Amino acid sequence: MDVVTISTKSKTYPMYIGSGIIDQLPQLIKDTCKTVSNILVISDETVAQRYLEQVMVLLKTDFKNSYSFVIPAGEAAKSFEMYYQCQTFALSRGLDRSSLILALGGGVVGDLAGFVAATFMRGIPFIQLPTTLLAHDSAVGGKVAINHDLGKNMIGAFHQPNAVLYEIDFMKTLPLKELRSGFAEVIKHGLIGDREFYHWLIREVKTLSDLNKEKLQYAVLKGVSVKAKVVSEDEQEKGLRAILNFGHTLGHAIEAELGYGEITHGDAIAIGMIYALRLSEEIFNFDLSSSSIAASFKRFGFPVTVPQELPPEKLLQRMKMDKKATSGKVKMILLKDIGKAVIKDVDDKQLLLLLEKSYEKA
Ligand SMILES: NC(=O)c1ccc[n+]([C@@H]2O[C@H](COP(=O)([O-])OP(=O)(O)OC[C@H]3O[C@@H](n4cnc5c(N)ncnc54)[C@H](O)[C@@H]3O)[C@@H](O)[C@H]2O)c1
Ligand SMILES: O=C(O)C(=O)C[C@@H](O)[C@H](O)[C@H](O)COP(=O)(O)O
Numbered sequence: 551m552d553v554v555t556i557s558t559k560s561k562t563y564p565m566y567i568g569s570g571i572i573d574q575l576p577q578l579i580k581d582t583c584k585t586v587s588n589i590l591v592i593s594d595e596t597v598a599q600r601y602l603e604q605v606m607v608l609l610k611t612d613f614k615n616s617y618s619f620v621i622p623a624g625e626a627a628k629s630f631e632m633y634y635q636c637q638t639f640a641l642s643r644g645l646d647r648s649s650l651i652l653a654l655g656g657g658v659v660g661d662l663a664g665f666v667a668a669t670f671m672r673g674i675p676f677i678q679l680p681t682t683l684l685a686h687d688s689a690v691g692g693k694v695a696i697n698h699d700l701g702k703n704m705i706g707a708f709h710q711p712n713a714v715l716y717e718i719d720f721m722k723t724l725p726l727k728e729l730r731s732g733f734a735e736v737i738k739h740g741l742i743g744d745r746e747f748y749h750w751l752i753r754e755v756k757t758l759s760d761l762n763k764e765k766l767q768y769a770v771l772k773g774v775s776v777k778a779k780v781v782s783e784d785e786q787e788k789g790l791r792a793i794l795n796f797g798h799t800l801g802h803a804i805e806a807e808l809g810y811g812e813i814t815h816g817d818a819i820a821i822g823m824i825y826a827l828r829l830s831e832e833i834f835n836f837d838l839s840s841s842s843i844a845a846s847f848k849r850f851g852f853p854v855t856v857p858q859e860l861p862p863e864k865l866l867q868r869m870k871m872d873k874k875a876t877s878g879k880v881k882m883i884l885l886k887d888i889g890k891a892v893i894k895d896v897d898d899k900q901l902l903l904l905l906e907k908s909y910e911k912a
């Protein structure tokens with residue numbers, strides 16, 4: 551088992567990563583939460599079908615007042631409607647300020663349940679139980695949110711979990727498409743903050759099926775380590791933390807413009823990362839091998855060009871509403887080298903020109 555300590559201004563908490571560790575959940579709750587009056591497990595229907603009973607059985611002995619609420623699977627559930635339903639369930643079951651929420655699922659469950667926890671009676675503790683590869687990213691760092699039609703994660707908070715318990719065995723049932731989505735964030739962590747790890751990925755993971763249990767655990771550990779370092783320096787994205795948004799300015803615009811759930815988060819940011827790499831080459835007059843990186847993305851099955859049906863002007867409009875933008879001025883995360891990300895204001899004209907070229911086959 552690997553243990554990563556996440557230290558932020560507001561909270562320091564442990565993340566346990568390993569195979570066959572879910573049984574440690576009751577002890578982890580006792581170790582990281584004070585008095586727990588009752589527990590609400592929030593999960594989605596696909597994850598619940600596979601793992602909810604196992605979790606509820608684990609809670610039965612020590613936490614008699616444990617309830618579960620199951621949301622539909624998929625991005626569309628990060629909505630006002632589901633948020634309201636979770637809050638209503640919590641209130642109707644008598645949750646109080648000593649209650650605990652467990653988020654059992656991927657990034658959708660984690661973001662939604664975390665936002666419910668952040669706002670229920672002005673904030674109660676929660677623990678992340680990630681079940682997707684992508685959630686190595688979403689379960690750490692305390693960004694919790696729901697979507698708005700006008701933009702991804704627009705309504706949210708910073709609310710750190712009390713702990714993260716990452717049961718690697720849960721990923722056995724993850725569909726390939728979802729593994730790929732999570733792998734995009736793994737690659738992102740290498741590209742922005744750990745050159746050696748990025749090269750390890752390229753060397754050791756030729757196809758997604760190379761991600762056996764050991765490599766998966768190593769990739770999660772290295773990815774999380776990059777994120778933990780950034781978040782410990784800048785919990786609330788006053789500056790540095792924005793580098794974790796590499797690929798997201800365009801990626802989020804694509805997700806929102808296509809309609810939430812039409813493309814996975816990872817596929818969308820893969821397109822966004824290739825775009826940001828090309829922009830970096832243009833702006834810094836540097837060769838970052840964006841073409842060979844795009845070719846390797848394609849081998850994993852990632853899309854690398856913008857979907858034809860999305861007009862560039864609409865995407866630019868969405869990018870101007872990105873949370874990093876100030877007065878409509880777009881801030882992009884660019885690379886000066888592999889492993890070295892920077893934050894830069896970029897003119898609309900340059901963004902649009904490159905967008906127009908991003909529909910071509912890469
Ligand atoms: N808060 C953050 O810092 C942060 C970071 C990255 C991404 N995100 C957010 O995370 C979300 C994406 O997360 P995701 O990719 O985990 O999506 P997800 O939670 O929708 O999970 C993807 C799909 O896989 C299914 N699934 C989950 N675990 C499974 C398992 N073990 N076996 C079989 N099926 C399983 C789910 O039911 C769902 O259909 C996006 O909303 C994104 O914005 C947040
Ligand atoms: O933790 C962060 O900070 C990130 O930017 C991680 C991203 O991978 C993640 O998708 C996050 O939800 C994006 O945040 P947002 O502030 O751009 O909505």
Ligand SMILES: [Zn+2]
Pocket residue numbers: 687735798815819
């Ligand atoms: Zn992301």
